[in-house]
Amino acid sequence: MELLPRKQHCSTEQLARKLSQHVPLTPNELLILQKIASDIRPVARRRDIIQEGKNKQQVFFVIDGILIRYRILRDGRRQVVNIVIPGDIAGIPGCFFDNALYSVKTLTDSVVAVAPLAQLVGLLTTQPLLAAKIFWSFSCDAAIYAEHLVMVGRRSALERIAHFLLELMTRLQVVGLADGRSFHIPLSQEVIGDALGLSIAYVNRMLRQLADDGMVVIKDHKVVINDVAALSALADFEQGYLKPTPISQYPDPSCAGLAAGGPKKLRPSVPNEEPAPYPL
Amino acid sequence: MELLPRKQHCSTEQLARKLSQHVPLTPNELLILQKIASDIRPVARRRDIIQEGKNKQQVFFVIDGILIRYRILRDGRRQVVNIVIPGDIAGIPGCFFDNALYSVKTLTDSVVAVAPLAQLVGLLTTQPLLAAKIFWSFSCDAAIYAEHLVMVGRRSALERIAHFLLELMTRLQVVGLADGRSFHIPLSQEVIGDALGLSIAYVNRMLRQLADDGMVVIKDHKVVINDVAALSALADFEQGYLKPTPISQYPDPSCAGLAAGGPKKLRPSVPNEEPAPYPL
DNA sequence: CGATTCGTTGAATGATCTCAAAATTAGTGG
DNA sequence: CCACTAATTTTGAGATCATTCAACGAATCG
Numbered sequence: 001m002e003l004l005p006r007k008q009h010c011s012t013e014q015l016a017r018k019l020s021q022h023v024p025l026t027p028n029e030l031l032i033l034q035k036i037a038s039d040i041r042p043v044a045r046r047r048d049i050i051q052e053g054k055n056k057q058q059v060f061f062v063i064d065g066i067l068i069r070y071r072i073l074r075d076g077r078r079q080v081v082n083i084v085i086p087g088d089i090a091g092i093p094g095c096f097f098d099n100a101l102y103s104v105k106t107l108t109d110s111v112v113a114v115a116p117l118a119q120l121v122g123l124l125t126t127q128p129l130l131a132a133k134i135f136w137s138f139s140c141d142a143a144i145y146a147e148h149l150v151m152v153g154r155r156s157a158l159e160r161i162a163h164f165l166l167e168l169m170t171r172l173q174v175v176g177l178a179d180g181r182s183f184h185i186p187l188s189q190e191v192i193g194d195a196l197g198l199s200i201a202y203v204n205r206m207l208r209q210l211a212d213d214g215m216v217v218i219k220d221h222k223v224v225i226n227d228v229a230a231l232s233a234l235a236d237f238e239q240g241y242l243k244p245t246p247i248s249q250y251p252d253p254s255c256a257g258l259a260a261g262g263p264k265k266l267r268p269s270v271p272n273e274e275p276a277p278y279p280l
Numbered sequence: 281m282e283l284l285p286r287k288q289h290c291s292t293e294q295l296a297r298k299l300s301q302h303v304p305l306t307p308n309e310l311l312i313l314q315k316i317a318s319d320i321r322p323v324a325r326r327r328d329i330i331q332e333g334k335n336k337q338q339v340f341f342v343i344d345g346i347l348i349r350y351r352i353l354r355d356g357r358r359q360v361v362n363i364v365i366p367g368d369i370a371g372i373p374g375c376f377f378d379n380a381l382y383s384v385k386t387l388t389d390s391v392v393a394v395a396p397l398a399q400l401v402g403l404l405t406t407q408p409l410l411a412a413k414i415f416w417s418f419s420c421d422a423a424i425y426a427e428h429l430v431m432v433g434r435r436s437a438l439e440r441i442a443h444f445l446l447e448l449m450t451r452l453q454v455v456g457l458a459d460g461r462s463f464h465i466p467l468s469q470e471v472i473g474d475a476l477g478l479s480i481a482y483v484n485r486m487l488r489q490l491a492d493d494g495m496v497v498i499k500d501h502k503v504v505i506n507d508v509a510a511l512s513a514l515a516d517f518e519q520g521y522l523k524p525t526p527i528s529q530y531p532d533p534s535c536a537g538l539a540a541g542g543p544k545k546l547r548p549s550v551p552n553e554e555p556a557p558y559p560l
Numbered sequence: 561c562g563a564t565t566c567g568t569t570g571a572a573t574g575a576t577c578t579c580a581a582a583a584t585t586a587g588t589g590g
Numbered sequence: 591c592c593a594c595t596a597a598t599t600t601t602g603a604g605a606t607c608a609t610t611c612a613a614c615g616a617a618t619c620g
């Protein structure tokens with residue numbers, strides 16, 4: 001298959017890298033992915049590739065660049081729902097709905113591959129296993145959102161910012177776009193504020209505090225975390241939620257055992273004590 | 281298959297109802313689901329069925345009762361990540377990780393079906409299409425979390441509470457547990473506060489305000505929304521994100537068309553104007 | 561009935577926002 | 591490469607939303 005130019009091969013490199021975290025991909029699956037993601041296009045920065053309320057039934061494989069997924073609320077305020085980086089698929093899960101729930105905009109000049117959603121859905125019948133692997137990966141994204149919820153709901157502004165930067169760095173590391181303590185993306189204070197539900201002014205003050213404490217410096221579109229340990233402690237950050245267990249580690253029970261076995265009796269119910277786990 | 285007692289049949293009724301929203305299930309798939317969810321057990325209220333940091337490799341099909349998924353932070357505060365209702369599967373996506381990310385606790389006496397995670401994962405190979413459908417459903421949950429993020433990040437306390445109640449009602453309606461304006465579950469102000477990142481005292485004040493305005497009354501474990509329209513306007517609530525497009529509506533391109541087609545040329549790049557969508 | 565849990569309220573405090581304006585930097589066109 | 595414009599960062603002061611703490615009444619559980 002060396003007919004595919006190198007450019008092709010690179011297009012799904014980071015996606016494959018991410019998916020393989022969860023589930024090894026077969027060479028054939030890799031090939032199919034590459035074919036689906038073969039309609040490659042550059043996008044200038046500051047462009048919406050998906051607009052809320054419209055439904056183009058397309059998904060975008062992000063090959064290069066940084067994007068944000070966001071919504072503008074009635075009062076004009078913006079909530080950034082997440083930062084989209086290479087290897088991510090944009091348009092999910094918005095494309096599941098009649099209208100896109102969020103807009104997606106490039107922050108930098110980017111390169112994406114466009115595919116009709118139907119092609120991805122088609123995998124359900126033609127390549128159900130691959131489809132399941134992709135959806136498995138999407139499911140894991142829910143964990144990230146849940147973590148954002150905790151971050152925004154129950155943490156101080158300083159902690160939120162710390163956590164935000166650490167998570168972003170960890171995600172970038174997975175796709176090889178960050179080293180152990182820094183990464184290079186243009187992260188304006190406005191974007192940070194819109195992601196964390198904070199005002200620009202306050203983000204600025206907190207960022208300054210982090211800088212004064214020697215923990216983080218943002219300069220020239222580059223974020224350098226000088227003291228990862230201290231920042232992690234401050235943010236109560238543990239990256240476990242970004243690193244799911246590979247599927248392959250599960251013993252495969254091959255539903256055979258399921259066929260037999262009628263209805264089982266209820267176990268005796270559990271007394272109503274306070275802080276005791278359910279004995280299973 | 282009338283060998284299965286009625287109790288059996290009911291066990292997956294609400295799950296099937298929810299899954300069928302997205303994708304019709306075949307009778308055979310329904311049967312497999314029922315078999316997986318056949319280990320039915322009652323759980324008294326206020327019990328943890330999943331504890332953060334442990335990994336029992338199990339999933340729980342919620343048949344009856346109300347539960348919460350939550351985490352306790354270092355400082356002792358609690359973040360409720362979501363309300364778990366019949367038809368939901370608890371343990372996802374926590375089970376994807378080495379350790380559960382969240383605990384799940386019953387709010388009321390409940391009934392759940394326990395299944396080894398491996399059995400669900402086994403579907404990937406034995407019933408990949410069913411597995412994909414289930415994971416598709418999980419993916420949609422990400423939309424709900426994203427919406428929570430918007431809710432917590434960019435809304436006033438009053439709006440958050442309004443939105444929270446409306447979403448919960450809508451989700452309950454899907455599984456037939458709420459009528460057009462009310463539902464019956466024991467929702468303490470503490471739970472609401474922990475879900476929305478608000479203090480109990482403030483939840484109380486805002487709830488009182490909603491009551492004084494004649495919009496919502498919570499009494500005797502029953503939530504009655506007197507003016508759904510007004511509350512929806514207040515919360516800027518549109519339930520689209522809870523109602524995904526069924527998969528069946530997509531034209532199935534049957535990846536056949538994919539086989540052909542070499543690399544495509546890059547389209548001309550787009551000039552860097554400000555607020556213009558990407559022309560696709 | 562006794563013990564928790566849950567709801568209600570007030571006053572003081574604090575975190576974060578808004579508004580406004582200046583200083584700085586980056587981007588654009590000639 | 592310069593000049594200009596737009597975008598971003600920085601800073602201050604006052605306003606506000608929401609919290610904390612503390613206390614009490616009401617409801618619920620066993």
